[in-house]
Amino acid sequence: MNLDSKIPAGPLAAKWDKHKFDMKLVNPANKRKFDVIVVGSGLAGASAAATMAELGYRVKCFCFQDSPRRAHSIAAQGGINAAKSYQNDGDSVYRLFYDTIKGGDFRAREANVYRLAQVSVNIIDQCVAQGVPFAREYGGLLSNRSFGGAQVSRTFYARGQTGQQLLLGAYQALSRQIGHGAVKMFPRTEMVDVVVIDGLAKGIVARDLVTGELSTHAADAVVLATGGYGNVFFLSTNAKGCNVTATWRAYKKGAVFANPCYTQIHPTCIPVSGDHQSKLTLMSESLRNDGRVWVPKQKGDKRSSDQVPEADRDYFLERKYPSFGNLAPRDISSRAAKEVCDEGRGVGPGGLGVYLDFADAIKRLGEDTVRERYGNLFDMYEKITGENAYRAPMRIYPAVHYTMGGSWVDYNLMSSLPGMFVIGEANFSDHGANRLGASALMQGLADGYFILPYTIGNYFASTKQSKPNVNHPEFKKALESAQAMTKKLLSIQGKRTVTSFHRELGKVMWEKCGMARTAQSLQEALKRIPELREEFWQNVKVTGENNSLNQDLEAAGRVADFLEFGELLCRDALMREESCGGHFRVEHQHPDGEAKRDDDNFAFVGAWEYQGPDKTPLLNKEPLVYDEVHMSTRSYK
Amino acid sequence: MNLTLKVWRQQDAQQPGRMVDYPVAGIIPDMSFLEMLDVVNEGLIAKGEEPIAFDSDCREGICGTCSLVINGRAHGGQKGTTACQLHMRHFQDGDTITVEPWRARAFPVLRDLVTDRGAFDRIIQAGGFVSVNTGGTPDANALPIAKVDSDLAMDAAACIGCGACVAACKNASAMLFVAAKVSHLSLLPQGQVERERRVSAMVAQMDAEGFGNCTVTGSCEAACPKEISLNFIARLNREYGVALLKGVN
């Protein structure tokens, strides 16, 4: 497959403006003739659906949650980056671009990232106009804070609930369009397949999660905004319902999947407390602005934190990365925590944790200020652990948080399946091998508000369109195959529950393909996952029926996809014989333990193409060309 | 811990439901309430019975999906805590725990503990927004907003739309939910131009959905996992009063 990124020619800073001018337009009267399906209602999906409806397209929006307001974007705590440079501290579009490229370990497309930095500015304006209550100074102007991987304060925030407030802004914009009848909303409805007619995505098959009824929907374009695949690890900071089903089933219909091995492990999560754990809870990275990360210097030091004198403490991030200190990027901080725990210096039950200590901050700023900044996070920590973090340091440990990989898309955010666009976390485009904090919200909204609504028009205007129709045999075929899968899942009636398979898959993924990966561990995973999948299809027990609300059946379909997808993730990780960003291959490191990138051989996007069931997928490479920035070794020392 | 659960089971919206007892063993205090239900469900599935359907998603107290009335109290009655953040350490070995869905005509039960809260979405669709299209907005700092107003708006905007206020209210009133959104937007300059139209439309939709009326008992405020204040209901009333006096439809 020829992966044409369609990056416009010309100087980096002018590419997007020029492209906007070059793109063909659909005149306002004609827009209402085009149907668009948006799957997912998070930041990317809701903003895209609302904006396209405002432009005049007829939009159908689907989400599996009971309301579009519940998409997992809501859980983002810390903030959203934008190159507003309100703080007069040397920020600029170029600096945000550079920080993002560097933070992504030089594995993202220059042009996409530059555009992201450009439109970041508009996002803040848009959100404020919608009534998002960002934090403000007494003078009435917007407040900023700093975040991991940056040396300027460019992060806008709304207490510890930035994702929630931004999502509610997008949800309200979407609701306004639903109220106007411009968007038809389908909550509690899950996409189960993409329908392809003559090589173009022309609709979807969806399952009503309340009645079990399958329905077909035709459209001129399909937009997937279905989030990331972190739940392949079972335990992650994702919501329980997050899944890879939409992008995975699109992959099987021809949308190649890029860089699945780029998974972000977030350093500041609450450690696992037992086997019952159903998910992990993130504590915002913003905590690292004022918290200091440490472990005892001596291994096996069992003293309680207040008994360890200053001299016996190892503030390992400050020691290893003096210029960024506790604000070193996520991948680096996570790995550093893993290292000290592997050395036996971890704290808490099982030794899988490090301290995040606010004693200095409380001494310096007073408890009230700390409470004002992070009160809700401290409360959350106490609810989960029963411990008061104002008195004793928090215990944190890394956990799977975000996935940089996703459906491959070109500059226009269109996948390799023409007519299917992928936005937000579901695509691979902007974060390279590692995402910086407060950039996910930025990307989701950039795609949804400011990029896709333009580029989709160009697709409509420049592609010869035949009006899609649900009576086409392809719709019938897709519907029947979806029915067959449901029937099969319900007919196995084996001995093991869906969750037990998911848990085991997660364990394999975390142990063999987690924070540190080796060729051997990956090969073991590649052996184990197909076995597990085989067992799943022989021995899974799914209760209930198809024609009612059946959460067991919903989970079974999603886990079935994870069992296939996990294998691709490991395959990608095995292929990528280098360490970069969230992908750390133990074989490829510098003597001091830092990741060793191989730009000569791996400066490409690895996009996997489906070849059929049980066939090895085909690797396509999109070379990454850097005209503007020099591919340096990432250093935060 | 060993517990007895009394859980509402209902096949679908049409059929009547009933409380069913389940003995539960081997619960660890560090489990969340929903993880305890996961354990119960794994046991039910292993026995070939259908698991208890309940809504949950983020499991960190922000998405507002989980919706259980535990021992007669929405989200279990821990201050500022959703059911997913409620941990078993707050229960005693040997306890009997009742688990029911939100009960309100406007929130019909879909199955077991799962209800349809689409009424909330329709209230927002009626007017819970600022009518701006994407693009063409002024610079974010062009409009200074007093920190106190912005902070108060944020207090209201913290609502997660879970519906605990309705579940806890003896009248199944949705006033706290509506008040939170009306207050959030009316406190900010961006929301001024359509504030009367907004409150009028949202209250009309709230009434059409069949929620009860506010009789100022304060149950909603006490049950709210985000501790949204009853003061916002007074603000809603004030906003509505102004709209009424101005004759806004």
Next chain:
Amino acid sequence: MNINKLFKSSVGRKFIMAITGMAMFLFVVAHMVGNLQIFLGAEEINRYGAFLQGNVELLWPARIGLLVIISLHIWSAVRLTAENRAARPQPYARHELVVASYASRTMMMSGLIIFAFIIFHLLHYTVQVQAVNFTGQDFKGLEDAQHRHDVFKMIILGFRNPVVSLFYIVAMSLLFLHLSHGVGAMFQSLGWRNPAYAPLIARFAVAATWLVFLGYISIPIAVLLFGYGSQYVGLSK
């Protein structure tokens, strides 16, 4: 002013409830102040009675006004209560109303009993139906030296009946209960409560409610327990 929405919306009906409640509260306070003149002696209260009765042009509009107010209050209460019941067709197996006060949960009950009391009270002292005063005397026939209606004697005689006094005190207790929720709630319903005034409103509500209660029950208690006015009516304590 959007009259349609005032009557048809839930919040509008709460306004009606609050405004009529406030009007009745003011009446209750004024009525109490008038009644307390009994402690100034027969001359004062009889003069006051004659003053009230003497202006038909004011008396009847006031009476009609009060009738309209009480009707609206009851109408909105009945409507709201019916809607509240309908809003939860399937009750909880277990429902803990932790913070909802007893008063707030029993407004309909206390209100209806107070309404029944008002009817009795009107028959007793306003219409002066002999059958309901249980004294064997016709209150209409009571006249003082200046040929005014002897209100003082009527009240003393009326309250000397322990059953009547007890019913009166019970009704005032229920009024106390009703107002203990109602006075604060009407500020809330009208949107006049905000964080700055909330503590003030709460204190005002408590003080006003107690004053009304104590003011009203002081009369039957003085008559029944302390024999106030017994000499005037020519009977022993």
